[in-house]
Amino acid sequence: MNKGVWIVCGGRSYFNEARVYQILDAARxxxxLVFVVEGGATGADALARQWRGAKFVDGETFPAHWTDLSHPDAVIRERSDGTKYDALAGARRNQKMLEEAQPEGVIAFRGGPGTHDMIKRAEKAGLRVIRIDWE
Incomplete structure (x- = not known):
């Protein structure tokens, strides 16, 4: 475990900038909190990345490789526009963040299946999970 390293995750449609700043300021x-890891998505991830830059906090972005269909475990699906993607890319990215960053915990803003996956993986790893705005 790396002290001060936290994964920040949440929904792609989570746009409460003031809340993200408030929570991350308090976590700091x-x-x-001295290092923020996020998954490169819109919403909560983007706000965490923005906070990181505004507060001069180090961090790393782990984007999911949705269009890489060559992965041996790829589950290929098709979007409404006909574009193919690997449906497991997000889960694979979540596991990579946990393994490579070795965080103290996860700050999870309200989100969908990807956020739930991150929470589940963190809890399985015995990490502290702080849920924000999960009414």
Missing amino acids: ERLG
């Missing part, structure tokens, strides 16, 4: 002060 109370949890010693």
Whole structure:
């Protein structure tokens, strides 16, 4: 585990910038957050990346490789526009973030299946998970 390293995740449609800034400012002060890892998506990930830049906090982005259909475990699906994608790319990215970043925990803003997957993986790894705005 890397002290001060936290994964920040959440929904692609989570756009509450003030809330993300409030929570990450508090995490920096109370949890010693010094390095933010996120998955490169829109919404909560993008806001965490923006906060990181605004506050001069180090971090890393782990984008999912949705269009790489060559992965041996790829589950190929088709979008409404006919574009093919690997449906497991997000889950694979989530596992990679956990393994490579070795975070202290996860700050999870309200989200969908990808966020739920990240929470499940973090809990299975015995990490602290802080859920934000999960009414």
